[in-house]
Amino acid sequence: MSHLRDKYCIVGVGETEYSRGSNRSTRAMAVEAVRKAILDAGLTAADVDGMMDYQSGDSTLAPHVAPDLGIRLNFYMDVVGGGSSTEALVGLAMGAIEAGMCRTVAIYRSMNGYSEFRIGGTGARAAQPVRGLDLAQVPFGMRSAGQNFALTFMRHMYDYGTTSEQVAHVKVAHSKHASQNPKALLKERVTVQDVVGSRWIVKPLHLLDCCLETDNATCIIVTSAERARNCRQRPVYIMGVAGRVSKPRLDFHWAHGPISRVAGYYAKDIVFGQAGIGPDDVHVTGSYDAFTFTTMLQLEEYGFCKKGEGGAYVSSGVIELGGRRPNNTAGGHLCEGYTHGMSMVIENVRQLRGRVDDYCPGAAEGQHTYDYSVGRCRQVKDAEITMNLGWAMPPLGSALIMRR
Amino acid sequence: MPQPVSYRGMTLLVPDNDSEWAEYFAHARAHTLMMRACTACGLMRYPPTHACPWCMDLGWRWQEVSGRGTIHSYEIVAHAIQPGFKELTPYPVVLVELDEQRGRPTPDEALRIIANLVKDDLSPEAEARVAIGARVKVVFQDLADHFALPQFTLGGEPPVGRVWRLGG
Numbered sequence: 001m002s003h004l005r006d007k008y009c010i011v012g013v014g015e016t017e018y019s020r021g022s023n024r025s026t027r028a029m030a031v032e033a034v035r036k037a038i039l040d041a042g043l044t045a046a047d048v049d050g051m052m053d054y055q056s057g058d059s060t061l062a063p064h065v066a067p068d069l070g071i072r073l074n075f076y077m078d079v080v081g082g083g084s085s086t087e088a089l090v091g092l093a094m095g096a097i098e099a100g101m102c103r104t105v106a107i108y109r110s111m112n113g114y115s116e117f118r119i120g121g122t123g124a125r126a127a128q129p130v131r132g133l134d135l136a137q138v139p140f141g142m143r144s145a146g147q148n149f150a151l152t153f154m155r156h157m158y159d160y161g162t163t164s165e166q167v168a169h170v171k172v173a174h175s176k177h178a179s180q181n182p183k184a185l186l187k188e189r190v191t192v193q194d195v196v197g198s199r200w201i202v203k204p205l206h207l208l209d210c211c212l213e214t215d216n217a218t219c220i221i222v223t224s225a226e227r228a229r230n231c232r233q234r235p236v237y238i239m240g241v242a243g244r245v246s247k248p249r250l251d252f253h254w255a256h257g258p259i260s261r262v263a264g265y266y267a268k269d270i271v272f273g274q275a276g277i278g279p280d281d282v283h284v285t286g287s288y289d290a291f292t293f294t295t296m297l298q299l300e301e302y303g304f305c306k307k308g309e310g311g312a313y314v315s316s317g318v319i320e321l322g323g324r325r326p327n328n329t330a331g332g333h334l335c336e337g338y339t340h341g342m343s344m345v346i347e348n349v350r351q352l353r354g355r356v357d358d359y360c361p362g363a364a365e366g367q368h369t370y371d372y373s374v375g376r377c378r379q380v381k382d383a384e385i386t387m388n389l390g391w392a393m394p395p396l397g398s399a400l401i402m403r404r
Numbered sequence: 405m406p407q408p409v410s411y412r413g414m415t416l417l418v419p420d421n422d423s424e425w426a427e428y429f430a431h432a433r434a435h436t437l438m439m440r441a442c443t444a445c446g447l448m449r450y451p452p453t454h455a456c457p458w459c460m461d462l463g464w465r466w467q468e469v470s471g472r473g474t475i476h477s478y479e480i481v482a483h484a485i486q487p488g489f490k491e492l493t494p495y496p497v498v499l500v501e502l503d504e505q506r507g508r509p510t511p512d513e514a515l516r517i518i519a520n521l522v523k524d525d526l527s528p529e530a531e532a533r534v535a536i537g538a539r540v541k542v543v544f545q546d547l548a549d550h551f552a553l554p555q556f557t558l559g560g561e562p563p564v565g566r567v568w569r570l571g572g
Contacts, residue, residue: 121485131417136451137518141489150479151499158536158568200482257512
C-alpha cells in the first residue's frame with residue numbers, strides 16, 4: 001500500500017462546451033476550463049500555484065494560460081502527450097506538492113481537436129514529412145490512431161474469438177449514458193445493429209466503433225487532503241495512480257507479443273497495489289474509449305474479467321448504467337466528446353461526489369432519481385470507488401483509483 | 405544529404421545522420437531485406453536501431469533474411485487518412501512475422517514488420533485473399549535510386565497453423 005494513499009484529493013473540475021467548431025483559441029478555452037475548476041473547488045486564483053498541461057503542439061501552454069487568470073505559478077510543466085497523460089499528471093501533481101514545490105495544481109487539456117488540429121491525423125498532421133520511426137508504418141498508409149490499433153484488435157479476434165457484435169455493446173452502453181448527459185455531443189441511443197451496420201473505417205473498426213473528434217478544454221485541480229477539507233466540494237481521495245506504464249519495445253511494440261496484450265498488464269499491480277484493493281471493489285470504471293475495442297481490452301487486462309473474455313464482459317450488461325459496474329457514465333469519447341481522457345476522470349469525480357450533472361431536477365443538490373430511462377438520471381447509487389483506465393496506444397497506459 | 409523521396413503525396417525524409425534507416429532502405433533498393441544483428445548476442449532487431457534491445461551492446465552488422473514469413477495480423481483500410489492513399493482503398497496493411505528468429509529470445513517475440521500486402525504489380529491484394537496465417541514473401545517497391553519500400557506478396561506456400569480472416 002502506498003504511503004500517499006488518501007493524502008491527495010481532486011477538489012475541482014471544469015470543462016468548456018464540447019463542440020465541433022469552437023471558434024475560439026485553445027487559450028480562451030483553457031482559461032474558461034481552469035476558471036470553472038477553480039470556482040468549482042471554491043478556491044481563488046491566489047490558491048492555485050501549480051499548473052500542468054499536455055499537448056502535441058496543438059494547444060496553448062501554461063505560461064500563457066495562468067497569467068490570464070492572475071495566477072502566479074510556483075511550478076508548471078507542459079507535457080508532450082495524449083491519452084495516457086491524465087492520470088500520469090495527477091500523479092506528478094501529487095509528487096510536486098509532496099516535494100514542496102507548490103501547494104495546489106491545475107491540470108488542463110485544451111484542443112480544437114476537430115476544427116484545427118484533427119486528432120484523426122488528417123489535415124495539417126497528414127502533410128508533415130515522414131521520418132524516423134514513422135518510416136516503419138506511415139509509408140504503408142498506416143497513420144491514424146484507428147490504423148495504428150487495428151492490428152491489435154484483429155489479433156484479439158483471432159486469439160480469443162472476440163466479435164464485432166460483442167464490442168459494439170461498448171458503444172451501445174456509452175450512448176445510453178450520453179442520453180442522460182446534457183453536455184454530450186451525441187445523445188442518441190444506438191443499437192448493436194447500428195454499430196456493425198455503420199460503414200467501415202479500417203477493419204475491424206466501423207465508424208461507430210470510433211470516438212468523436214471534438215473541440216474542448218477540461219481541467220482537474222489536485223491538492224492535499226488537508227487543504228481539500230476546506231474546499232467547497234466533498235473531497236475525492238486519490239487511492240492509487242499509475243502513469244505511462246509501457247509494454248517492452250515501446251518504439252515498435254509489435255515486436256514483443258502477444259500483441260493482443262496491452263499495457264494494463266504491467267500497470268495493474270502498481271495501481272491496485274497502492275490502493276490496497278482489487279477489481280471487485282470498484283463500483284464505476286472509466287476505461288478509455290478511443291475505440292470500442294480499447295475499453296474492452298483494458299477492462300480485461302486490469303482483471304475485471306479474465307484475459308480474453310472482454311468481449312463477453314462488455315456485452316453482458318455489466319458496463320451499463322444499472323449494471324454491476326458501469327463504464328464511462330457520461331458517454332465517454334465515443335458519445336460525449338473526445339478529451340484525451342480528462343472527461344472520464346471528471347465524470348468519476350462527480351460520481352463520487354454524488355453530483356453528476358444529469359437531467360434530474362435536483363441534480364445540483366445531489367437529488368437523483370436513479371431512473372436510467374432516456375433523458376433522466378446517470379448517477380450511480382452510492383458510488384464509493386472508481387477507477388480510470390487511461391490509454392494512449394496498445395503498449396502505453398495509465399490508471400487512477402479514487403474514493404469518496 | 406540524399407534527396408527526400410516523394411511517394412503518394414508524402415515526403416519521406418532520411419537525413420544523413422539517420423544511418424540506420426538510410427542503409428536499411430538502400431539495401432532494400434538493392435532488393436535485399438536486411439536486419440541489424442547484434443555482434444555480441446547475435447539477435448536481430450527491427451526497426452534498425454542503434455543498440456541491442458536485449459543486451460544493450462552497440463556493436464552491429466547487417467544480416468540478410470529470407471523475406472519469407474507469415475501474416476501475424478492485418479487490417480483493411482476502407483477510409484484512407486492520407487490523401488494519396490484514397491485511390492487505393494480498400495487496401496491491406498499486414499504485420500508479417502519473419503521466419504527467422506520466431507519465438508526468440510522469449511516465446512512471444514519475433515521479427516515483425518509492417519507493410520502492404522500487394523499483387524505482383526504492387527497494387528493492393530484483394531481483401532478475400534488476406535488472412536492471418538497466410539504465407540508471404542518480400543518484394544521491393546523502388547521509389548528512388550537510393551530508396552525502396554519492402555512490401556509483401558502471397559508466397560504460394562501452404563499456410564502455417566490456423567488460417568483466419570474477419571468475416572471469413
